Amino acid sequence: MSLGIRPPGFEARFCEACGGRLQRRSVLGHARLICPHCGYVMYQNLRVGASVLVDMGQDAVLLTRRSINPGFGHWVLPGGYAERGETVADAARRETREETGLSVALEGVLDVYAYRPSAVAVVVYLARPAGGTLLSESDECFEIRAFVESDIPWDQIAFGSTRDALRAYFARRVAP
Numbered sequence: 001m002s003l004g005i006r007p008p009g010f011e012a013r014f015c016e017a018c019g020g021r022l023q024r025r026s027v028l029g030h031a032r033l034i035c036p037h038c039g040y041v042m043y044q045n046l047r048v049g050a051s052v053l054v055d056m057g058q059d060a061v062l063l064t065r066r067s068i069n070p071g072f073g074h075w076v077l078p079g080g081y082a083e084r085g086e087t088v089a090d091a092a093r094r095e096t097r098e099e100t101g102l103s104v105a106l107e108g109v110l111d112v113y114a115y116r117p118s119a120v121a122v123v124v125y126l127a128r129p130a131g132g133t134l135l136s137e138s139d140e141c142f143e144i145r146a147f148v149e150s151d152i153p154w155d156q157i158a159f160g161s162t163r164d165a166l167r168a169y170f171a172r173r174v175a176p
Contacts, residue, residue, distance in 0.1 A: 015037065016042060023036055046119055047081060048088055048121055048122075049079055051122050051124045051125070051162065051165065052092045052104055052106070052125050052127045054078065054104055055127070059173070061146065062100060062134075064138075066141060071159060075152075079096070088123050089125065092125045096127070102134055104127035106126070107125075107126045110169060122159075126169070152166060
């Protein structure tokens with residue numbers, strides 16, 4: 001999930017339509033970036049990411065240790081950005097296959113996570129392996145492992161969405 005990421009607080013300076021310098025003005029009661037030359041309003045929308053919490057059986061879940069930024073060297077759920085022309089669910093399956101070698105059967109959405117000031121909303125799907133061969137590493141991952149809750153390296157989790165999804169998942173499993 002590193003391509004195209006802008007640092008927190010990044011703000012565009014030039015109009016996508018005409019190249020003019022943007023100004024911050026009130027539009028419909030919200031401060032927006034607008035172009036005084038052509039009137040284009042540049043909405044700063046969230047990007048959509050898809051992550052997959054893969055239940056590997058025996059109370060274990062799959063995590064990957066990233067070999068790219070952001071989160072280099074830390075553990076995350078398999079995932080990445082949804083691309084134009086694919087559904088978020090398709091992105092979740094594609095990213096899991098690319099990063100882990102597994103095809104997965106999605107079993108629903110665990111939750112959607114978005115945090116200020118991040119420009120990303122992450123849809124976390126629940127899934128089970130449905131084919132493929134689990135890799136030990138991949139282009140984006142130093143390591144790919146299944147963890148039971150007690151063995152998860154909580155202090156080495158890269159993103160809040162991974163941490164919160166894991167906590168929610170394990171809390172649901174023990175709830176009556």
